[in-house]
Amino acid sequence: MTHKKNGFLTFCFACLPGAGQMFLGFPRRGVSLMFLFFLVAGLTGYFHLEFLVFLLPVIWFFSFFDAINRNSLSDEEFQKLTDDFPGFPTELPFTKPFSGKLRLGTAIVLILAGVKYLFDNLISLLSEWGIRLPVDLAYYYDIASYYIPQFLFALLIIIVGLYLIFNKKQDLKEREGGEE
Numbered sequence: 001m002t003h004k005k006n007g008f009l010t011f012c013f014a015c016l017p018g019a020g021q022m023f024l025g026f027p028r029r030g031v032s033l034m035f036l037f038f039l040v041a042g043l044t045g046y047f048h049l050e051f052l053v054f055l056l057p058v059i060w061f062f063s064f065f066d067a068i069n070r071n072s073l074s075d076e077e078f079q080k081l082t083d084d085f086p087g088f089p090t091e092l093p094f095t096k097p098f099s100g101k102l103r104l105g106t107a108i109v110l111i112l113a114g115v116k117y118l119f120d121n122l123i124s125l126l127s128e129w130g131i132r133l134p135v136d137l138a139y140y141y142d143i144a145s146y147y148i149p150q151f152l153f154a155l156l157i158i159i160v161g162l163y164l165i166f167n168k169k170q171d172l173k174e175r176e177g178g179e180e
Contacts, residue, residue, distance in 0.1 A: 010071045017060050020067025026083040033063045047149035116145065 005024055014020030018034030021027075037059045044052045070081065123133065123141070133141070 005071055007071065010067060014064045014067035017063035020063065021070070024067060024070050026070070026081070028083045028085065029066075032085045033059065033066075037063070043153075047153060048146055049150060049153055120145070 010020055010023060013023040016034070017037040018030035018032070021030030021033060023030075037056065040052050040055045040059065043049050044056075070078065073081070126133070132138075
């Protein structure tokens with residue numbers, strides 16, 4: 001892999017999260033940073049999760065300075081770099097193709113998002129045709145479409161946290177049992 005890239009072009013590409021890494025020859029790292037940035041932006045806007053907005057500049061700055069620093073490394077240091085997912089070991093259960101619970105969870109989320117999107121478009125189409133929902137039904141739909149995604153996301157955070165706690169306790173028990 002060629003190391004030295006044009007500094008100005010690296011700077012320009014680094015302004016878009018992940019593009020600088022791809023320009024330097026790290027496509028997995030670049031795509032994962034770009035995906036993470038736009039995923040957070042999409043979740044923030046679509047599901048009204050405004051508390052996630054603080055993550056956008058963190059991801060952007062990490063991506064920008066990572067690309068600039070990689071380009072400024074010596075040739076020997078640059079050759080030692082790997083194209084990995086930032087902040088994660090290369091072998092994680094969720095980096096493998098979808099299987100088991102991850103596949104089912106992803107399917108459920110996609111189906112629910114599709115149903116909500118379809119229902120939103122149906123309401124817009126009916127509105128275009130001059131058909132209005134009863135005031136009460138429209139009010140309850142607005143409340144549900146705003147608060148339910150926030151509630152489900154908060155519940156997901158709690159479940160992941162509990163899983164991490166109980167999984168850690170299980171790991172400790174296995175280590176203690178293996179040392180005896």
